[in-house]
Amino acid sequence: MWRRLNSLPLFFSQVRRADELKICQAFCTEIVKPVEGESYSRRNSPFVAFVLGGPGSGKGTQCLKIAETFGFKHIGAGDLLRKEMYSGSENGAMIQKLMTQGSIAPSEVTVKLIKKAIESAENCKFLIDGFPRSEENRIAYERIIGAEPNFVLFFDCPEEVMVKRVLNRNEGRVDDNEHTVKERLKVYKAITLPVVNHYAKKGKLYKVDGTGTQEEIFERVRPVFTSLRLST
């Protein structure tokens, strides 16, 4: 569907936290370099950043700030699934069960929702928050969408901080409870971190310290997006 985008140059070093998989850390001044003269369009080649991190690492919070400051369209994979769940669609009950368990929805379902959200947006720059959750998700996205993300923003946060934030969230989510957050952390470590590692190896990962205040974190994120020189 969309033509493949060039992989973007990042520089690497070893990691401290999230070290189960020895994820590489990007630490460069010119973080993302779109190809000279390249223009991005919603249908042919949107500019896509995946935003990953554990439950409560602050993905949604930071995506709102990035979207507002840099004009990206924020697509929360979990938000799309929650909307589907409450819509009364045929997948609703299945999604509710998986979310309550802390498990992951079938790739076809999630990618279809993401594709629809991209195609119906009046934008060509997207933040896809909380996806891909697994290697299977990633492969399905690449197959169905026909492109890789331009880069991946990863919020690295200690487990105890993430759990505390989730349990204080108070938004009525079916998964904001002690039991589900424990399951989500297991899934995150076993299935999502390999995706993070995949993008690190490809030179597409930008890792940000997810501790501190929302404002402090955003100041770490800001240079990533300031360095983008998108021609649209």
Ligand SMILES: Nc1ncnc2c1ncn2[C@@H]1O[C@H](COP(=O)(O)OP(=O)(O)OP(=O)(O)O)[C@@H](O)[C@H]1O
């Ligand atoms: N830096 C921060 N310090 C304290 N609380 C925060 C911070 N960032 C976000 N929060 C709060 O923590 C909770 C979780 O944040 P957020 O929803 O952004 O995380 P998330 O990574 O999207 O989580 P999930 O994967 O569960 O959707 C929210 O209530 C949010 O307001």
Ligand SMILES: O=c1ccn([C@@H]2O[C@H](COP(=O)(O)O)[C@@H](O)[C@H]2O)c(=O)[nH]1
């Ligand atoms: O790609 C995805 C994203 C989310 N889910 C399910 O939704 C919940 C909550 O997701 P958030 O991104 O944290 O809002 C997640 O635990 C999964 O159950 C999914 O299946 N696939």
Ligand SMILES: [Mg+2]
């Ligand atoms: Mg979220």
